[in-house]
Amino acid sequence: MDRVLVVVYSCTGTGRRLAQLLCAQQQWPMGEVTEIRPRRGASGTWRSVIDSLFRRRPDVRYDGPAPEQFETVVLIAPVWLLRLAGPMRSFVASRHASLPKAAVLMVMGSRGAAQAVAEIARLTGRGPLLDAGFTNREVEDGSCAGRLQALGDALRTIEDPVVGVRPAVWSPQAA
Numbered sequence: 001m002d003r004v005l006v007v008v009y010s011c012t013g014t015g016r017r018l019a020q021l022l023c024a025q026q027q028w029p030m031g032e033v034t035e036i037r038p039r040r041g042a043s044g045t046w047r048s049v050i051d052s053l054f055r056r057r058p059d060v061r062y063d064g065p066a067p068e069q070f071e072t073v074v075l076i077a078p079v080w081l082l083r084l085a086g087p088m089r090s091f092v093a094s095r096h097a098s099l100p101k102a103a104v105l106m107v108m109g110s111r112g113a114a115q116a117v118a119e120i121a122r123l124t125g126r127g128p129l130l131d132a133g134f135t136n137r138e139v140e141d142g143s144c145a146g147r148l149q150a151l152g153d154a155l156r157t158i159e160d161p162v163v164g165v166r167p168a169v170w171s172p173q174a175a
């Protein structure tokens with residue numbers, strides 16, 4: 001069984017950039033959640049607001065390696081209205097029974113990561129191995145790289161059966 005798979009949903013590219021950097025740093029494969037009905041312009045943003053307000057689960061597809069063939073998934077998604085972005089909600093809700101243990105990285109303007117992480121924990125029925133929030137600015141200017149590397153390295157340690165240390169949550173920056 002392979003070790004770690006990174007699964008991202010990204011509407012405007014920030015989460016995808018973070019996912020690509022993490023995969024490049026750790027040599028991990030990536031899968032992507034996309035929408036059957038993509039969001040464009042003002043109507044797309046408005047739909048995101050409504051989805052968040054009512055915790056809707058829009059139709060999504062997943063392209064990538066099967067998550068159940070990995071020991072761990074790293075879920076990466078945006079915060080919308082202090083909640084988990086709807087498409088990642090759909091993905092987690094539809095696959096929670098077969099998803100391996102998860103680490104969760106949220107991207108956001110400034111706040112709301114903790115609430116979105118809590119939503120994933122409710123959907124999966126267990127807390128993440130580790131979680132963290134990254135701002136748009138950190139991802140765009142590249143200053144996220146060091147912390148992301150440390151998180152990936154920590155996840156390897158948590159998952160190392162020889163070391164065998166598994167803290168429930170290791171969050172260097174609760175947001």
Ligand SMILES: Cc1cc2nc3c(=O)[nH]c(=O)nc-3n(C[C@H](O)[C@H](O)[C@H](O)COP(=O)(O)O)c2cc1C
Pocket residue numbers: 009010011012013014015016045048049077078079080081082083107108109110111112135136
């Ligand atoms: C409808 C909507 C709601 C948002 N709500 C929040 C929020 O509550 N807190 C926050 O910090 N950023 C919020 N954002 C900003 C996004 O989380 C941020 O731009 C994120 O990096 C987008 O990720 P993506 O480029 O991977 O789609 C919101 C964006 C949209 C479109």
